Amino acid sequence: MKLYYFETLNPRKACAVAKHLGSPVEFVRIDLAKGEHKTPEYLAINPNGKVPTLSRGGMHLWEADAIMAYLAREARSDLFPSDERQIDVMRWLSWGAQHFTRHASTLYFENIVKPRFLKAAPDPKAIEEATGFFNQFAQVLNDHLRGRKYLLGDALTIADFSVAVVLPGAEQANLSVSAFPEIERWHARLNELPAWREPFPSPKAAAA
Numbered sequence: 365m366k367l368y369y370f371e372t373l374n375p376r377k378a379c380a381v382a383k384h385l386g387s388p389v390e391f392v393r394i395d396l397a398k399g400e401h402k403t404p405e406y407l408a409i410n411p412n413g414k415v416p417t418l419s420r421g422g423m424h425l426w427e428a429d430a431i432m433a434y435l436a437r438e439a440r441s442d443l444f445p446s447d448e449r450q451i452d453v454m455r456w457l458s459w460g461a462q463h464f465t466r467h468a469s470t471l472y473f474e475n476i477v478k479p480r481f482l483k484a485a486p487d488p489k490a491i492e493e494a495t496g497f498f499n500q501f502a503q504v505l506n507d508h509l510r511g512r513k514y515l516l517g518d519a520l521t522i523a524d525f526s527v528a529v530v531l532p533g534a535e536q537a538n539l540s541v542s543a544f545p546e547i548e549r550w551h552a553r554l555n556e557l558p559a560w561r562e563p564f565p566s567p568k569a570a571a572a
């Protein structure tokens with residue numbers, strides 16, 4: 365299996381789960397800065413021209429959440445439970461994509477990507493709107509996490525890897541995480557996992 369990635373948010377989830385599970389994947393770095401995700405070869409396996417992608421033989425799976433679920437199922441891991449808890453995992457994956465990660469991503473874009481990579485000024489209106497929504501949904505997450513180790517309770521799942529993906533760069537993106545102590549506590553727990561702290565292969569290993 366090949367896992368195509370770059371050191372950005374969505375591949376982070378897939379790489380972290382692959383590392384955490386010890387999945388037998390070959391990590392293949394796709395340099396977005398060099399446009400390697402827009403080559404005909406890469407578009408043939410992911411027509412969206414985005415990372416990550418998991419390839420196995422003729423199967424090409426895109427969407428980081430689906431890749432995490434695939435890897436967990438392959439490893440027969442409860443990271444993606446096969447009982448009724450799967451519904452709850454789906455709930456949090458959907459909530460993350462539609463609400464929490466969505467508005468956090470706007471703040472990543474405005475506060476990091478635009479000034480650093482596009483040499484463009486952040487849009488104050490977009491920042492104000494995204495900050496309002498981010499805080500609204502962060503409060504929901506904070507309240508939910510009270511009394512729970514992870515999103516589903518005692519068991520770590522791919523939902524944690526997915527929803528928390530915006531937290532490692534929260535400070536640079538100006539996400540007001542410090543106002544939400546339960547989120548901070550949860551993230552500190554995730555930071556105990558080596559694969560969460562270091563999700564990507566070292567540049568040396570990737571080049572080998």
Ligand SMILES: N[C@@H](CCC(=O)N[C@@H](CS)C(=O)NCC(=O)O)C(=O)O
Nearest residue numbers: 372373374375414415416427428429
């Ligand atoms: N919904 C996709 C989003 C993938 C995505 O947006 N990847 C970004 C990196 S985090 C990307 O490849 N961007 C390059 C581009 O859009 O040109 C997923 O969850 O995998």
